[in-house]
Amino acid sequence: MTRKPEQKRGPRRPLSEPNHQRAASTPSDTIMPTTFLYSNCADAPSAVQDELQAASAAGYGVDPQHVFWEVAPASVPALQRPRLRALQHQAQPGDAVVALRLCSLGWSVPEVLATVRRFRLLGVALYCVQLSRDDLASTTPPEAVEVLRAVAALEGATRSVRVRESLAAAKAMGRQVGRPPKHTPEQRHAILSALSAGYSVSETARRFNTSRQTVLRIRAAEPLAQRAAAVAIADADADVEESATEAATE
Known part of the structure; x- marks a missing residue:
């Protein structure tokens, strides 16, 4: 019986990668952004639940565990409120914060604008259901923010005019203007x-x-x-x- 000549074998193929190595080489899952709800207007858990439902009706789905609420007085600047500070530390770039009312973002127009600037720096979207559907913290300020800026400028100019008029009236009446002199x-x-x-x-x-x-x-x-x-x-x-x-x- 004639023996067939041996075929020359090519190089051995490498063994397949272990499962854990293959998993490591695949791209990781994308982390989904989180939507938070913040309120400084709700004064009880039932009121917070009402705000959650209102936010959901407006198109913002928020998990109850991502709700931050408090009742800080107007004397405390918005960015110094304890729960809002905690929210700033937890929120990551790409996340979103929803407030139902404008007063949750500040008790004055300059205070609201300061809150907007802060979240813009954090890279976190900011929405106010009462004000607009736009992202207030967008790098391109929406019309609502431009209106707030115009109102803040108007308030500042009005205060300056009133101060000047008050000083002029006080001087005309012979009253001491400004701080009392330190020396006799x-x-x-x-x-x-x-x-x-x-x-x-x-x-x-x-x-x-x-x-x-x-x-x-x-x-x-x-x-x-x-x-x-x-x-x-x-x-x-x-x-x-x-x-x-x-x-x-x-």
Whole structure:
């Protein structure tokens, strides 16, 4: 019987990878973003449940374990509220935070804008059901945020005008404007006398147990006071002269 010639074998194929090595080489599962609900308006668990249902009806599905709520007073800035601070630490970039009412994000327009800026820096989307369907923390501010900015600017301008008007009215009535002076007129006169006698600003500050800045302010204000006194004296002299003239003509 004729024997068949042996076929030359090729190189041995490598063994297949173990299961755990194959699993390691496959891409990991993508982590799904989390949606949180935050409230500073709900004052009881039943109210929180109502807000959960309202958020769900608005299209935001939130797991009850991802709810952060508290009743912080208006005197506490929004970003310093304990539960909102905890939410900032837990939320990851790509997550979303939903608030039902605008007051949960702050008790003033500047406070709301500060909260929006904070979540924008964290990379966390921020929604307010009461205000808009847009992401308030988007890098391209939506119209709702632009409106809030305009309102904040208007409030700031209004405050400035009112302060100026109040100061002008107080000055017209002869009232003291600003902080009360730290030194009495006698002390200010003594400080100016020391400077006139040749003492340096530092030496004068040490003598009167005050700061160099205070001595400099008193010295800088002296020419203004002298000019004001000179004007007052001139006005008084003019009044006296006018009265004398009127008396002579009569």
